[in-house]
Each structure stands twice: as structure tokens, then as C-alpha cells.
Amino acid sequence: MSKSDVVQRITEPLSPEKFIEMYWPARHYVCHGEANRHISTLHLPENVTVEDIVSLYKNPIMVVGDCVIDASEGITDRFMVSPSEALHWYEQGGALEFDFVDLFIPSIRKTIQELKSFLKLPQGTHGKAVAYAAKNGGGFKAHFDAYANFVFQIRGRKKWMVLENSNVTYPVQHYDLAEYPYMPVELKAYWNGQAPDPTLPNAHEIELQPGSMLFLPRGYWHSTESQEETLAINITFGQATWIDFVLAALRQKLVHDEAFRSLAYNIEMKSFEMNELLKKLPNYVGAITEEDLLQAQSSDLDLYQTTQLVFRQYLSYQ
Ligand SMILES: [Fe+2]
Numbered sequence: 001m002s003k004s005d006v007v008q009r010i011t012e013p014l015s016p017e018k019f020i021e022m023y024w025p026a027r028h029y030v031c032h033g034e035a036n037r038h039i040s041t042l043h044l045p046e047n048v049t050v051e052d053i054v055s056l057y058k059n060p061i062m063v064v065g066d067c068v069i070d071a072s073e074g075i076t077d078r079f080m081v082s083p084s085e086a087l088h089w090y091e092q093g094g095a096l097e098f099d100f101v102d103l104f105i106p107s108i109r110k111t112i113q114e115l116k117s118f119l120k121l122p123q124g125t126h127g128k129a130v131a132y133a134a135k136n137g138g139g140f141k142a143h144f145d146a147y148a149n150f151v152f153q154i155r156g157r158k159k160w161m162v163l164e165n166s167n168v169t170y171p172v173q174h175y176d177l178a179e180y181p182y183m184p185v186e187l188k189a190y191w192n193g194q195a196p197d198p199t200l201p202n203a204h205e206i207e208l209q210p211g212s213m214l215f216l217p218r219g220y221w222h223s224t225e226s227q228e229e230t231l232a233i234n235i236t237f238g239q240a241t242w243i244d245f246v247l248a249a250l251r252q253k254l255v256h257d258e259a260f261r262s263l264a265y266n267i268e269m270k271s272f273e274m275n276e277l278l279k280k281l282p283n284y285v286g287a288i289t290e291e292d293l294l295q296a297q298s299s300d301l302d303l304y305q306t307t308q309l310v311f312r313q314y315l316s317y318q
Contacts, residue, residue: 006111007118009041010150010213016118019215024119025148025239026217028162028204035210038152042129042233043107048154050090050133050231054083056104058316065138067092077141077178095134095226100312101233102129112235115150119237122245122297126238126305134158134226142177142198142223144168147236149216153208156230160214161203163221167191171219172241196221208232240301246288248296253284 011019013031023029039046054061060080067089069077081089090096102108112127121127135156144165151160165171173187180195196202200221208214216222218239254260259277267274300306 006041006114009037010111010115020119023215023217028217028220029215030206030208031213032209033211033213037211038154038213038233042111042152044105044154044233048231050096050229051087053098053101053104053131053133053231054086054096057083057098057101058104059083059098059100059312060315061086062097062099063089063094064097064140065092065094065134067094090133090135090138093134093136093138095132095138095140095224098131098133100128100309101131103309103312103316105129108233108235115235116237121237122240122301124297124299124301125240126302126309128236128305128309130234130236132224132232132234133230134224135229137225137227139225140223142196142200142221143175144171144219144221145174145216145236146172146218147238148218149214150235151208151212151214151216152233152235153210153212153214154231154233155210156226156228158208158230158232159225159227160206160208161200161221161223162206162214162216163196163200163203165219165221167193167195168219170239170241172239172243177221238302238305240297244301245293245296248299248301249288249292250284252292252295253287257284 007016010016011029011031012033014022014029019029038044039048045052061083062078063081063086064078066077068079072079086096098104102112108129112129116125116127139158142161168187168191171187171190173184175183175187177195177198183191200223203221203223206214257280259273259280262273
């Protein structure tokens with residue numbers, strides 16, 4: 001299968017170009033197709049099951065759901081378990097999340113790369129695959145993510161509720177609706193209005209079947225529910241912003257200046273040094289050129305994901 005065929009198979013019946021024109025990066029898109037089509041598109045093992053993934057996956061697995069709330073006496077709705085315990089929780093109705101599953105099924109990375117280059121995402125963007133398995137009502141409660149998500153339904157029928165976000169545009173953080181009205185200070189800075197009801201009554205209800213693909217833009221509210229055994233592979237891409245580019249370029253300027261490299265201390269009062277740094281700052285900002293921003297796109301644009309990846313790789317060798 002050539003590179004363009006892979007992207008074509010992901011977006012069909014729309015052409016990849018039409019998908020970009022009409023949906024990417026801001027509108028959700030669903031398409032349905034032949035039940036087994038994702039096996040070849042994602043280079044997955046034939047007839048892959050949740051048990052296969054549990055046995056391939058040499059890392060802790062996240063369990064999410066009401067069974068975890070009960071077991072933790074209300075403290076949390078998610079925790080990590082070892083692969084040997086995962087199926088027990090799965091039977092109890094917990095949804096299993098296998099983050100960075102491409103570490104253990106590396107053939108998926110071909111598709112991640114092809115999609116990433118087709119979408120013209122900056123080189124420093126993180127792309128990864130995450131597998132989800134659930135049954136007996138398992139799923140995720142309403143939340144939004146800061147990344148874009150391509151969902152490939154492999155097994156079973158799964159219900160998705162998806163809703164355009166009228167509270168925030170272009171969020172740069174994940175948010176669980178259960179936390180409302182508490183929210184991180186940064187998110188509060190660009191939040192508007194009342195949050196939706198946790199059941200997302202105005203959402204689009206979408207049923208994914210084996211062979212369905214859902215593109216979920218960053219920031220959409222969504223929740224999921226599986227009444228039967230479901231397995232899905234998601235390919236997610238970080239959504240680098242101009243903030244990331246500007247900060248990376250600014251850092252390259254500031255690093256030349258000894259004063260900015262000097263040890264920062266626990267600031268309790270305004271100081272002469274701080275004042276001097278702030279006086280110099282506009283010159284550095286003003287010196288950033290388009291070439292600097294172009295260079296920034298190959299820097300690591302998501303240190304959180306890089307750290308997670310290193311940690312996951314380390315655990316896989318234990
Ligand atoms: Fe999500």
C-alpha cells in the first residue's frame with residue numbers, strides 16, 4: 001500500500017484533500033467501511049483481541065470507570081494496574097487504556113508517520129497510538145483533550161457523544177467535566193460561560209462499528225460507552241501552537257545571555273535583577289525572525305509526551 005493509499009483509506013469515501021478542506025483541524029468527521037479495513041491500514045496483527053494486546057503490552061495499564069470509583073471508595077475513577085490484573089478489571093466493567101501502544105506494536109508507527117506528514121504537522125509534533133478496550137457499560141465520562149484524535153474502531157459497537165466546545169477555543173490542556181467548576185488557572189484565563197451538563201444532552205450521538213473512523217478535533221467535549229466488547233486504536237497528535245514556536249525561539253535568544261541563565265531564586269519581593277531582565281526582554285522578543293520560528297518547529301514541542309515515552313520505554317525493559 002503506498003503512502004497516499006493509506007491516508008485515502010483512512011478518510012474514504014472522502015478524498016484526503018476534501019477531508020483537509022472540510023474538516024481538518026476543527027470539525028469532527030465520521031466514516032464507516034468494511035469491518036476489517038483498519039487491520040491493514042494500521043498494520044495490526046490479524047484478528048487482534050484485547051487479550052492479545054494485554055499479552056504484548058509490557059507496561060502498566062490504566063483502568064477507568066465506576067468499578068475503580070467503588071474500589072477506591074470514591075477517591076479516584078482511574079488507576080494503573082499490571083497486565084496480569086487488567087482483564088479482571090475489564091470484566092468488572094473498567095475501560096482499559098493502553099497508552100503508547102505503538103511501543104509494543106511498532107508497525108502502527110508507519111501509519112502515524114504517513115498521517116503526520118500528510119497533515120503537515122511540525123516535525124517536533126508528537127504522534128502516538130493508544131488502544132482502548134471496554135465492555136459492560138465501560139467508557140470515559142465527558143472531557144476534552146488538547147490533542148487531535150483519529151479513532152479506528154476495530155471490534156464491537158461503541159457509542160460516542162461529541163459536542164463542539166462553546167466554552168473554550170483551541171484549548172492547550174485536557175479537562176474533565178467532573179471537575180467543574182474547579183479548573184486550572186490557565187484554563188480559566190480563556191474559559192467562557194457555563195459548562196454543559198455531564199450527560200452532554202446537545203451532543204452528536206455517534207455509533208462506531210468495526211471499520212468506522214472518527215476524527216475528533218482538539219477541544220471537543222466527548223464521552224464514550226461500550227455495551228459490548230469493543231476495541232479501538234486511536235492515533236493522537238499533539239497540537240503545537242504559535243505559543244510553543246515563540247517560546248522555543250525566545251529561549252534560543254535568551255540562552256546567549258548570562259543574566260537569563262543565572263540561578264533564579266524564590267522571589268519574595270521585587271528586585272533589581274528582575275527589573276533588569278524585564279527591561280532587556282523586549283529586545284530579545286523583537287529580535288525573533290520568521291527564520292527563528294521556522295527552526296523552532298523541529299524542536300521538541302511536547303516535553304510532557306517525551307517524558308512519558310521515556311518512562312514507558314524504561315518500564316518495558318523491567
Ligand atoms: Fe478523550
